Amino acid sequence: MYKKLIILVSTLLSVSIASLVADPSPIDSARLRLTTSRPAHIFTESAPVVFNLTEPAGQTYSWRVHDWQGNLCAEGVLSEGETSLAIKKLPRGYFELEVKSETAVRWEPPIPFALVSDPATRTLNADSPFAVDSALSWTASKGVKGTKLDPEKPYEVIADIAQLSGVSMIRDRLGWFETTNPKPGVYEWGSYETTAALLAQRGIKILSLYESFPETKPSPSWTKDGLYDLAAVYQFSQAAAQQFKGRTVAWEFWNEPDLKRKIPAWDFAASQKAAYLGFKKGNPDVNVLNGSISNIHRAAGMLRLLLDNGMGDYYDTFNLHTYLLPKYHSRVMRETQSLLTAYGLEKKPLWVTEVGLAYEGNGDVAPLQAGSDRREHGPDQARAQAERVVTTEVTLHALGAQRVFFFVLPAFNEANGNKAWGLLRWDWMVKPGFVALSNLTHQLGDAQLLGDYTLGPGVQAYLFTQCGTGKNAPRKGTQTLVIWSNVDRTISLPYPGERLELVDLMGKVSSLTPAEKGQYSLRVGPSAVYLNGLSGLTPATPFALELKNEKKSSVTELSTILRIKLGPTFKTQAQTYASFPSSPAEAEVEVYNFSDEAITGAVKNLGSGYELQGLPERVSVPAQGTISLPVKLVFPKVAPIGATMVKLGAEFPGRKVASATIPILADLPAVATQCEERAIPAMDVGSWIKNSSGKMDIQINAASGEITFPVSFTDNVDRWIHPALKIPKDTLNGALALSFEIRAAPKSTECSGMLVLSDARDSSQIVYGEQPETSFKVNDQWQTITIDFRSHPMALRPEQIRLLRVGCNPKQNSYAFSLRNLKFYVEKKP
Template structure:
């Protein structure tokens, strides 16, 4: 539940502690587990706090389709470059797939399900493909999730390269073969072996070469259905030939090897969907050169890293649902925040803290800090801040050196009386059904809210996200919108996922920005969805809903209000 500024301050202190214990130990950032940087600004907001000064290796999680790996890694590289760490080493500390779909077989005496033999083979295909692809994109290490068996999504999703009886799944054998063939090898680049064939050339420590190759399948090219998944029915056999003057060893997915010999100076081979390895062949030209894995080491810009700032807001503020900004009512009186200045060094420090943007009152003059001392100061935001987005960028100079920044975004909202209801949002006719179950939408007079009832068929992926259309987008100057939600469930039945989807288009078309909201556990709960980070005018619809645990769910929505820069606009409408 931590905010971007809390995460940054804690990570800085942790880095300094690790390095105090062992200056040579490599430190990685807390792994980012976001689907897309295009729809989630949390990593960028954290790194704006100069956090690239406080880790040596950048690590992320990837559970997307194989076809999207190049764009995903490129996005993360661009983000690192924006923060002065373009060549930092990259690790993928969690990597997996949902391509096999929901586990197909029942586990006696348990609500958990297990993979069928066909589903196990999807994973066996995925593991070496994902590892080799990520290596080709510059990832220095990739950690497949996960070795032991485990279930998620109410037992319907099974992970693990080991079965519950301790036996090895095909993915384990495929991973062992990959390790045996390529663990010590250096990546040289990608040869061109023809349409539909992926090939990756490696050099072994003894100077010999190993060619990893496969034929593209649905796993490489599509986004599989999350329930039914894909099944390795077709082998996608494609033949190719390479120049060769001597015999080579061909090893299949599971480590079975055979000697293959050339004819007329060429070695004829067949690629299938399952990766194979050719060792001992002649030099093969590469079409795409290798991508470097980057360097270990934090960004160095001369900062005094030992002085760390943190901020604690008063109860007048609320935290935005994306944990990257503070919300403040225009009518708030005190507007207090506590500024903490810590010296994580064995030296005395003397300096000043400065703030850019909305400068608060109460900033101290010169600050004296003994070794490992922290001091706290009470600040007040200016009383005249208009409705809108503001930023406080804290920094300073201690012992003649700059310290790292702390960025505190604040959105000031207009009073409720000046905040208009979104026209039509209280009319059940304006909401479109969108669910994997049977859904009804009606006005509930007692709750003064739109009521949504859904009943799901058995053994289905449960989701409900009713749609509200915005033909002209949100009005210009929209900072965000708030809504009240109530569900009938208790805390123990809280949905796995609660999302607002902001869609730049109609239906399933267009870019969708997914924002988590704080769910209700039987009470009315208000949420604020910030739009200032997006282009509000491009949003043509939004969905508010959940992935519930139960087969039947009821929830209510009311008071969907627009928060505009300056004063509120049109008169309220139901």
Template sequence: MEGISMNCLNFIMSLVITMPIASDVTSDQIGNVFTEDKSVIFHFNSDKDANMTITDYNGKKVVNKKIFADKPDIDLGQMPKSYYLMQIENEEEKKEVHFCVIPSIESRPKIDDSAIASDLATSWLVKPEQFDSLAQLAKLSGLFWIRDRITWEELEINRGKWADNTKYDLSADIQTKRGLKVYQVFHATPAWAQEVKNSHSFPDDLRDIYNFSAEMAKRYKGSVLAWEVWNEPDISVFSDELGDSYASMLKAMYLGFKSADPTLPVLICSFAMGPGKFAETIFQNDVGNYFDIYNYHIYDKVEKHKERALAHINLMKKYGIKNKPIWLTEAGHPIRRKDELVEYTTEQGRDVAEFLPKAIITSLSAGVDKYFWFILPYYRENDFNLFGLLRQDLTPTAGYCSISACTYALGKAKYLGRLDIEGVNAHVFERDDNDITIALWVDEGKKIPRININAEKAKIIDVMGVDDEVVINEGISKITITESIKYLVIPAGSLKDNPVIDYPREKFEVEQYNPDKISPIVVRLKFQIDSRDKQAENYRFKKLEEARIGIELYNFSQKEFVCRIEPIIPDGWTGSINDDSAIIGRMGMTMRDIRLMPSNDAKSESVEFRVNVIDESGNIETFTLAWIRAFE
């Protein structure tokens, strides 16, 4: 062989012959996830015998035996539901294998939806050859709704030029075929849609994002069942624009989606933070009829989940928005990785498993309609934060078993209220048509609560999904409750105690689209980029210096629109528009300029700047509102 000496080749061949073959332990189950009705069987591929130990979720060693190279099949029989850590060791190597046993499909409540969901980000976080495995693992865990990701520029590679057979088409198709309900989100603008190349800014022409929305609604009809308009634009990581600009884009996208599929639900952006100035500005721009589902995120302690939910609900009430479902579409428990490790430790996995159901239940109790855990597959953020209920090889962490147990125990997870038991968190849910579930835990210590039940027997389920029968003595259930959640499943109608809903909120379905409630005319103000103050949510103007602001007028209808533009100039400011009348052609856009200047008397705090669009009858067709501030 050219370039390799014979001595070198002989040395390489000797290594191949003499080096031991590394042990390999595999199963026929995707991700080593077994259901309770199956025997746990592994295949041991090695040229050497080894010792095998298996430890369950509680740290109990349940198997300790020798395995042999000449007996490759390891049949452990049917095992209790739990997360398990298998360790294989001989004199040359040590190997860990993670697996779990979860409820069977047949044992689960017979339902077609649940308030418990998960973010998968399938298209971004796993390889296409893993799409089907991840979808099956999601379905096995009892999930229905999942959240994915999409990249605009990879689908529309140039204006009007669409890519075929992308990974996004594949993921949507596979997940739908596996019985999952997919909703999509994106948060980047293509370079071709901007003069200043910044993917975190919105497109220069809102007709581009209208057309993209319409095409997505048509392309994925039946396989993507809802769309979110941008991820977390309230923080600069995902957008450098302010709330007024987002409101204009939201209107354009909503009109685009509905033009192609009026039944398609559209989510407002996911707010990363609690309600603040960015969110306030959006709602001051009259967006209430331009989205179907409210949407927010949280990464915080369990007790903060209720506070965040109520803050967003109060924001909706403030602006008269009472008829929208509320989805919490990212909520998780970031784990800081240890030293050189790139996966959770077993202890960290238990921490996630214990946190997950309490966070879900706390948010649902405060009025959230659907809770998406972040995230099912492995995800490493900023090098040090670990997320994911699965490991890199799609094998489970304890958190995967926990969400599987949670969906098994709560089923529909329709919130019915709280039981007033001192020192005990006790939340009641409709599981299915036949059962209700009481989720129970204490913040510290132990309690034995008295629960009045008109039944002879009940079922208790632990955080791993292990269920045991409970005998009801004289109509009273007495079970020991600890900091680890327990689910008490009883027949519907058998609970004698009356649950209390602390935060009553009527539940709404997505409203039928009504084009008469919205305007096809959208107006957007174009301020200088360097005038944006993202944190303060205003545009900054130096006193006595005139600045030009563009006024973009879009007509997303098939009829010509004639209008007058009416800027409302704040006190202490001067302003003039180059032409206050406009004729906007169908599906067209026209531009006007306004010159603004703060005087020395202009206030230094934010003031409202509004531009009305007046129709031929003298009525306000639409408007936009931004906040501006003068400085010395």
């Protein structure tokens, strides 16, 4: 549908600060060609909704406008010779304009546009929890990803669009490249300075991050090791914080380090410390965030190790990402907060810097640009995204997140172009999700959460009080309920007032009167609605976000960093441990001093289960300097079954030095004599759950001990087969590891295998499943897959596992694979 829009109706974007969008497709001169003066076709209430014709209409056209629910909102006739089409008396919302010539049989594909509140009528709340990830410095650059559909000045346009969203803060990116830091001490900020200035002009503050380093032109300022060069990290962080002071009010060091497999947790913690000190040197008042954790349920072990290495003193605000369904947010937040509490960090602010719609599948609509692979959301997907904007932002805030950033404002695709993320299309047209965000900030951007409110089973409701700041003064002291439901239903609200204001997901306002005295009735569903004009309501569970105004350690106190650099006989595994080496093993202890005065003190061994040789009694480190101490680690000949924690600390007067900690773990075969094998019950068809996009069977061969899963697929289907084994409660209690053998049928094409462990009772409920970092290929040869729980510390404990789902994505319509020898390992009792 939308691909034809480019070919047939060319809705060229024109803004006051940009030229028309380049159109790669030839246009039939008989077709109506429309432009607007608004970015992304987003109008405000203070300006008329007018579409201009690039030349007078050559014949008479009928036109009509539908809203996001398909309701007819306006219609009319465009006479021959007219040069503009004005649409009057529309409420706020998302709309689609269709036109049809007098000689045509069908309506042309719809042209999206929106009507939102005017930024001039709002007072931005600097502390609003509702924000958006724009990544504009990268995703809105001219011609990004080869697009030809962007405006001439995309940075200006996206800054205008961000202002129209009503957010007071956006998340952006900064590149530490050769172009920004061509040689030591020289910085060329280029487009990053441009975007920061544009956002500042519009009153929007920035949370920025960098997740890159120069690799092709190393100099004395850095090394090819990138993040391992703490001095370079410190210097660039200092320069960036100083350059963007007052505009970038928060800095996040790195993005999703738990997905960056090359750097272990202990080394990342050292880099986080250096970045923190650099940011604070450049701007003492800046808010520094940790590198965002993307999957807390899968990366709990990495986060624990980061905190064991003292990262807690080197961030002001904790941040994480989650793309799970809103109903699972409470679990994500609960387990995150529980882990932080264990380290005494529960009073620090928490932000969710990425959340979005992640389970809608590939984009339903073909790419808008000829030759592009970037698919677009279909109508149902776009509506689901709009609903998710509100439910995720409100829910996560209610669960304790001070700020929530929806991902992402400009068009952006992943998964080879199949997965669409943006709140705008690739032709820079508005989507319903953007309008839902703009309406959310209009309704609740200057409101304070009071707590949740009970309106019946399956209904989520949260009560806010309006602060009435500045231009929002008329609403001061009133209350607003935001409400949605898992299914469409009618609910009742006892309330004595004579009239309330009901606002739908996109901003349309209607008046609500009682169905009977003191009793309101309204329809709710997955699309959130707002009920304004309330007063005197009391939340079921009051919202309490208590933050400690504790005395923080000074930057000088934190300016000493310890790092252990392991020698070549160690091998890092899964970011969370190093393998047990041959003994003795070489290492280096590095001491960094990022203060302006020399320090003298001692490095201490705080660990046990090994001998540390070579540490001097006293060491001195020059100002802004580092020293490296060669040492040897001697381990026992018989490796222990558990991890040996190599842990070092230091004592320097006037300094608070975080320990450096590295778990050393022997491979499972090396401790096999200390383990006992136990079979996982799997030889019963009733223990398995069929789970496939094809027609699947389960076959048991008791003689060979194999379970075989044949499957047949139809053409043009997403092929997957992931049977799940039901694990009886407490079966894996005390498990150190589990393993199984897997093989595809002879001559099968090799494909990727996947394992999920979950505490769900049914395969369809697996959303919060654990996916240990074990990837494997399934081919026609038997291979053993081992999941070592010692090296994959999860939020989910082995005894909680109730489902083991294993499978693959075949490349052929007729396929089968087999499993055998499913077992787990426990420590032998003496």
